[in-house]
Amino acid sequence: MCLCGSKDNKMSKINPAFNKELEKFGSVNFNACYNCGNCTAVCSLSTEDNSFPREMVRLSALGLEDDIQASLKPWECYYCGECSTHCPQEANPGELMMSLRRYLTAKYDWTGLSGLLYKSLPVSLAAFVLTFVAVLFFANSVSYDLEKLLHFGHLFEGIAIGTIGLLILMPNVARMWYLTILKPGIKVPVSKYAKSIGELFVHMFTQKRALGCDDNQFRWFEHFILVIGYLSLLFTTVALNWFGTSSLFVVILGYVMSAIVFVVTVDFVGSRMKKKKEVSKHSQPSDIFFVVWLFFMGLSAFMVRLFIDLDILDSNKWMYIFHLTVLVQWALIIVPFGKWTHFLYRSFAMYFAKLKN
Amino acid sequence: MEKKPKKIGVYICHCGGNISDYVDVEKVRQAVEGDEIVFLSKTTMFACSDANQRDMVDDIKANGLDGVVVASCSPKLHLTTFRNVSERADLNKYTYVHANIREQASWAHSDNKMGATEKAIHLVKAAIAKSHYAEALETNKIKAVKAVAVIGAGVAGIKAAISLAEKNTEVVLIERESEMGGRVAQWGPLFSTQETGREMIDRLSSQLKQHKNINLLTNSEVVENKGSVGNIALKIRRKDPETGAEVMTEITVGSVLMATGFDYYTPQQAEFGYGTSDKVITLPEFKKMIDSQTGAKLTHNGREVKNIAYIYCVGSRQTEGENTYCSRNCCTSTIHAAVTARQKFSHIQNYHFNRGLRTYGKQEILYADSLRQGDIYFQSYEDGLPVVSVEGKKTIVKVNDILTNNREIELEADLVVLVTGMVPRADNSVGSLFKLPKGRDKFYNEVHMKLRPVETVIDGITIAGACQGPKNIAESVNSALSAATKSYSIISKGEVESQPLVATIDPAKCSWCGACEEACPFDAILKVDKDGKTIAEINNTVCKGCGMCAPVCEPDAVDLIACSSAEIMSMIDALVTPNP
Secondary structure, three states: OOOOOOOOOOOEEOOOOHHHHHHHOOOOOHHHOOOOOHHHHHOOOOOOOOOOOHHHHHHHHHOOHHHHHHOOHHHHOOOOOHHHHHOOOOOOHHHHHHHHHHHHHHHHOOOOHHHHHHHOHHHHHHHHHHHHHHHHHHHHHOOOOHHHHHHHHHHHHHHHHHHHHHHHHHHHHHHHHHHHHHOOOOOOOHHHHHHOHHHHHHHHHHOHHHHHOOOOHHHHHHHHHHHHHHHHHHHHHHOOOOOOOOOHHHHHHHHHHHHHHHHHHHHHHHHHHHOOOHHHHOOOHHHHHHHHHHHHHHHHHHHHHHHHHOOOOHHHHHHHHHHHHHHHHHHHHHHHHOHHHHHHHHHHHHHHHHHHO | OOOOOOOEEEEEEOOOOOOOOOOOHHHHHHHHOOOOOEEEEEEEOOOOOHHHHHHHHHHHHHHOOOEEEEEEOOHHHHHHHHHHHHHHOOOOHHHOEEEEOHHHHHOOOOOOHHHHHHHHHHHHHHHHHHHHHOOOOOOEEEEOOOEEEEEOOOHHHHHHHHHHHHOOOEEEEEOOOOOOOOOHHHOOEOOOOOOEHHHHHHHHHHHHHOOOOEEEEOOEEEEEEEEEOOEEEEEEEEEOOOOOOEEEEEEEEOEEEEOOOEEEOOOOOOHHHEOOEOOEEEHHHHHHHHHHOOOOOOEEOOEEOOEEEEEEEEOOOOOOOOOOOOOOOHHHHHHHHHHHHHHHOOOOEEEEEEOOOOOOHHHHHHHHHHHHOOOEEEEOOHHHOOEEEEEOOEEEEEEEEHHHOOEEEEEEEOEEEEEEOEEEOOOOHHHHHOOOOEOOOOOEOOOEOOOEOOEOOOOOEEEOHHHOOOOOHHHHHHHHHHHHHHHHHHHOOOEEEEOOOOEEEOOOOOOOOOHHHHHOOOOOEEEEEEOOEEEEEEOOOOOOOOOOOOOOOOOOOEEEOOOOHHHHHHHHHHHHOOOO
16 A cells, blocks of 8 residues: 555655654654554544545654655544544644644744744744834724724725735645645646645535544534634624624624624633643643634724724724734734644645545 | 173163163163172162262262262263262272263264163173272372472572472572572562562572571583482582582472573574674674663664664464464563663663563553653554664664555664564473473473463472463462472372372383383383383382373283273273174
8 A cells, every 4th residue: 555645666764753853743742653553543534445534643753744645634634632632642642643744834834934933932922022112003093083093904904805815825725735735746737626625615614524433523613603604793893894894794793693603602612721631731832822802803903993983092002002903913824834723724624535535 | 701790780870860860760771780790780860979979978888889880961060970989889989980971972962862761771781891890009108308499590480499498398499509599689669669680589598598497509411310200310510600510419309390481583694684783683682782882872883773673473373483472471572671771861762562461450540651751652463573674874664554544664673683582491301300291382381271280290309480382470489489389299298109100010021121211201111120021110109090001012911990991892892792
């Protein structure tokens, strides 16, 4: 059986030092693995033809980076944590898969910023402070004029979505395609790209593969509601100009969607903090930032619209400045270089897997 | 031979229905009741039941029977039971004769009841024929010298000697080298205490010296062995280390405890690059290397060593070769050495090319540690062993790793360590002196792997440590203490009993041709002069009654007690005479 689509029989160069690199992405003790395969046996998503996570643990221990970069398996795992629970060596295979997703996110990113932010908390904090200072600086430059601030905020959303998408996210998805399809030499007829495209959208909006995880229905449902809420809120603010509209329907829609976002994220933040479940035991700063900022996004958007409706926003400009800061940090840090990208990579991974098949 | 007619009792057992469902036991009884020596015959539901045993004792005493035959199950189950019944009725236990009509008749021929009954009749008649000859026999008792010779003063020998000395036994500890300690004394830190082998041996030797009843003979070898259990005379050659002069001493002991240890396997020329690449060494060499070097870096031939490849099972678990056994201790020993090297020297990376790891028991902790420290393990089966090749100045190890989907892995090693296992001592002179049997692995063999693990078929000789097969220190000491206890139990009563079922020589017929001596596997035949004639004589304490000597004796001078030619012939006659 050929491994992860490697096209030739070239000898593999072993690099045990790779575990030091992966540790920076959050891996814990995966070297302890003695290849019993319990993890693969208990995994409800692993199949005979497409088995993990033991194989990924092995590739990581040997430091076979080309194989890891060519693999889509890290994205095909939805981290129920059963593998880590059943590991007799406490080698945390589930967290290894998570770390590989962080590592791959960094590898796909052509700017190299993802890797920098994942590996260094000080750099991440500096980025958050810097963006905050920039927002304050801008607000000061327009003399805290609410009209101008709101106008800029709306404009920023549109421009950010376009620019980040075009300059960062699309090239990165292209790099993912290069590493997983083109570089390993997998031939896919053009017609197949068209025929399989449905896979991409189905997984992007439903994450239906996660339903295959054991006892995961509630977590899947929460996640599904959050994705729908987040996308609807995005649409309401950007396309329907929630903060500027006078349509009662749009106003109410915005309230409902923003409420969904911050209410559902409370549970996500809570479990990350409690660290009771296997999936949140080894949370990295990037995981925390993602859910906390999502919570702030929903809450601050809700409050801004509430302040507008109560007509107190002009006397409480700080609320909008807070919202704008969260928005800028979300759009410039978390979306292009943080955990947000899993939204893209997971769905593209399912699409590419269909192509490879 | 003229014999006065006997009076015996015959009991035919139903065994519930195990026998009587297929064999007509009443018909069997009727068929034998008319025999001239059969005084009484009975059938019984369970011959072995307490009630029947009591009845048998009463029958014997009331009727003054000379012997008993029970036809029931295999003698393996109840021969001793009915011998004991005879003894309780004041008969000699060797007057009892057993017939097996369950395994050999009812069970074997459950498809043919008539035939089974016919066969059972024959078997009982044969037993009665044998009963004609069954005589009272007495066990032989000989005086036992209360001293034990322990051969080999490695860790097993030392522990055995101390254990025997604590039981107030005289011990002669015989060591070929100039110092005691054997292999263990040469080893550095041991798993899991980190005490060095040297320190452990020093501790033991100071304990040993406190025992006045241990006589340590170094530079000494056993060169001659005479006598048998209880009374073994050994001739010992002792070399003076300074003058080189040899002194012979003789000792007499009751038992000998062998603890002669093992040799390391030496790889063949070019086996995994041994001898063709100067970077290929064996595990014992590697252990010496890491124990002796003190710098921050590990060096070999002046070059720094970073990447070390360990190739497991070299000389063990061979598919082509004699050493098919697993050498047990090498997996743990290798991982321990690798972990030690990683901790002691900088930049060490260990790569283990194994065939499945056997770090059993607590040793598993060491394996887990080594994994956590980042040691890499590759695995292959015997049909895909790693290949070591020399390319210019590089030494390359390749393997198809089954843990990575059989991917071919290539590695440039600064040092290749061949994990060589234990093999039997090349010099087996002391073993052949005692005619110690060897197993298929060429190590000394025990009587029974599980139930008699330290005794040999040579009475009075016990084995301990790695001379019996690969063992680690803990296992060697275990077997040493066990062998010490066994040796002690042989001599502790001051006399040794031997069973009377032995061979006999008719001096009138024997004219010494030596054929029986050659055939005897136990050295029980002595060449003696008697009344001006050279004949064979049986050493009753050594003879096991195996009968190997009987068929090779041309003048038919050899007979076996309780299995004499006349007895066997009469049984055959009974078996082949058709039933009326």
